[in-house]
Amino acid sequence: MPSVLKTQPWDVHRLPRAEGKSFLVTGGNAGVGYFVAEQLAGTGATVVLGSRNAAKAEAAIASISARVPAAQLRHLHLDLADLASLKASVDALGLDRLDAVVHNAGVALDHPPRRRTNDGHELMFATNHLGHFALTSWLAPLLMAAPGSRIVTTGSFAAKSERMDLDDLQSTHDYRPKRTYGRSKLAQMLFGFELDRRLRAAGSTTLSVVVHPGGALDSLTPARPPVHVRTTGERLRGLPLGALVQGKEAGAWPAVRAVLDPDVRGGQMWGPRVFGLRGRPGPEPVWDHLTDATTAARLWAASCDLTSTDPTFGPT
Template sequence: MSVDATPTTSSGAGGGAPRKRIVVTGANAGLGYFVSEQLAAMGIRVVLACRDLGRAERAADSIRTRVPNADLEIVVADLADLSSLEEASAAIVAGGPVDGLVANAGVVGSRKRQKTRDGFELQFGTNHLGHFALISHLLPALTESEAGRIVHLGSISHRWARLDLDDPMLVSGYHSYRAYSRSKLAVMSFGFELDRRLRASGSRVRSIVAHPGFALENLTEKRPGIVRRRWLPAPAVGFLRTFSQGKDQGARPLSYAATAPEVQSGEYWGPDGWFQLTGAPALVKAKKHARATKTAARLWNLSSRLTRVQPVIESSPARR
């Protein structure tokens, strides 16, 4: 099943229904930037949740050059700092209803083993634990929404990874790619487990996993000050296009998962092309180990212990 790459949604312009308000982490660059631009073009109020205020402001300016009526907010949020996330969540909730969260921000590769401010291995701590904490803080507001939605950023790298919950920080034997792929598998495992628990509670909140395929900066549409493309000869660019795409196209499955009415909780969305590397947004399959319930339950408990928070799941107001 594949769909048109440009999702549609209702806009609050012209006195219609109130605009949806969606938070995007890591919105100042890469996939997060293009998700934010695409959502703004649909008439959605976008909260740019970024680590650096200056970069967030440049991203907002860039979006407004293409979407003049863009409704944007900026909140400083560092996924590698749990105290920052608590403050950011309070600011987000104070700013109005929360209809969605695109949990996009993350670290891709770190040659040397580094730590977050809280002492976690950088990639696992940022990509998974940071979003686990942020979602825990925002879930009550999402539950109050008419149709709250959480999109977790997965990766095709989960196919070759397995979680080691006895050594989640790779203290013994660090390798950058192993750390990255395990962190993304953790993100997906949590996303599917959150869906199971939301369904069991009768909540309307949807937990969806989506991935961008193989998205490269060098194939991305130009955005001065945002996209940093390195020069490559034309033949090399042509070759890359046979199995990869730009960040702008990679963002489409995330935007679609965040807005399309037919997207259901627990689904996995990505490109519809060969090996899910490129193409239009489509419902795709995750590997079975990404949906392993026993491992997911262990991961949930571990994450709660490490972050000292956990998602409190209640039924949505209309179902109480």
């Protein structure tokens, strides 16, 4: 894995311009994904919000437009849990090139029972990992058409203490929601690094970068009604935590930098600078278990079988 490199100063409030570029943010209608879309919209790029809920996407577009009057925004119907629908969603983009995709959408369940998609896959693993894996495959021609395009995969601290069980990828035998969620995010991160290895081997200029938002809490997140409403009580209760973690607006900074910063390199991991939990975005050492290329390759092969896709990139 690449070593952590020194980078040029980066101002999260003065982003480089990106007119003429197109970015897709999955789950751009809420949470960290909303703020990724809001911040990217301020660069002059066209930002596509991928969401299965049209009403929530339109509310997010209205909120962003109120803050960024010249924002160029679109909604793309995108249901990552429905693998058969993804090709049609990509076709509906109507683009001849895509400069970046931020794989941000995710499902986190707190309680049993184990839930399955219509394809029969465990819901968190299917949405968080398999859906993004298959989406990458369908987006490959558009990404290859944009030299230097970027695939930014959003991981989580929940993955740091987890390890893959390749014999029970979908928690069929031992379902514990928090662990299953952590492993789904671990699968995403392993995919991001394996994708980088394959891009380099293919001589592609497309970059695969893994990011995480650190500790990003609703109580520390600025209000964006009706997308996110925060009461005074919630804000006050969250203030003491601000010394340790941050809100979702700041949680978006690593992904936004991974999309825009020319210093970013494929195979890097970016997160908040202060203990990986809060602060300005910066590169950080890749966690040891994320460098396991053997496990990542086996996960890739299993994902190909489960999705009937294989993300392939040639030289660009």
